[in-house]
Amino acid sequence: MIIFWMNYAFYSILFLLVAAGSTLAQTGKVQDEQGQGIPSAVISVHAFQGMDTTYLTYTKSNAQGQFTIVLPAGSLKNVLIRVHAMSYAPTQLPAGQWVAPHTITLKSRPVQLGEVVITRPRPPVQIRGDTLEFNV
Numbered sequence: 001m002i003i004f005w006m007n008y009a010f011y012s013i014l015f016l017l018v019a020a021g022s023t024l025a026q027t028g029k030v031q032d033e034q035g036q037g038i039p040s041a042v043i044s045v046h047a048f049q050g051m052d053t054t055y056l057t058y059t060k061s062n063a064q065g066q067f068t069i070v071l072p073a074g075s076l077k078n079v080l081i082r083v084h085a086m087s088y089a090p091t092q093l094p095a096g097q098w099v100a101p102h103t104i105t106l107k108s109r110p111v112q113l114g115e116v117v118i119t120r121p122r123p124p125v126q127i128r129g130d131t132l133e134f135n136v
Contacts, residue, residue, distance in 0.1 A: 024072070028102035030065045030083055037065020038106060041085035045071060045095065048078055061085075071095060087111050 030041040044058035056079070061067040072079070077096050084090035088106035126133045 025068055025070050026102070027066070027068045028104060030061045030067065030085065030104050030106060032088070032106060032108060037061070037063070038085050038088065039063045039065060041065065041067075041083055041088075041106070043067055043069050043104075044082045045069065046080045046082060047072075048080060053080075 028043075030038045030043070032038055039061060041061040042058060043061065045056040047054045047056055056072060057070060059067050059069045069081075077094070079095035080092050081095050082090060082092040083104050083106065085106060087108065087110060089109040091104065091106060093104075122135050124135055126135070
């Protein structure tokens with residue numbers, strides 16, 4: 001039984017050491033053309049091979065536009081970083097060109113929402129005082 005727990009502890013520590021060395025935390029800032037930080041911008045990491053794309057991870061920028069994202073360690077030649085935010089044109093860049101801390105500038109793209117009309121059908125039963133009215 002002691003051998004089991006020794007093996008368990010050894011492999012657990014080995015796994016944690018390998019897992020800790022397999023990622024790379026990167027920091028940066030998402031800003032607009034005037035240099036103001038963009039809050040709640042989504043920064044996502046995608047691996048691609050040919051026409052296939054695999055989503056790896058994502059994060060959101062804080063109120064000042066700053067973010068920290070964990071990238072996979074090793075070769076980043078087939079990894080794209082995509083950044084998008086409401087009212088801004090999305091952008092993407094190869095992770096291999098990442099130089100931290102990285103500043104990503106998004107171009108403004110106003111979004112015109114269409115008209116919203118809210119309609120509600122009459123309820124089938126209404127209460128008026130002590131009377132029930134049925135709308136049939």
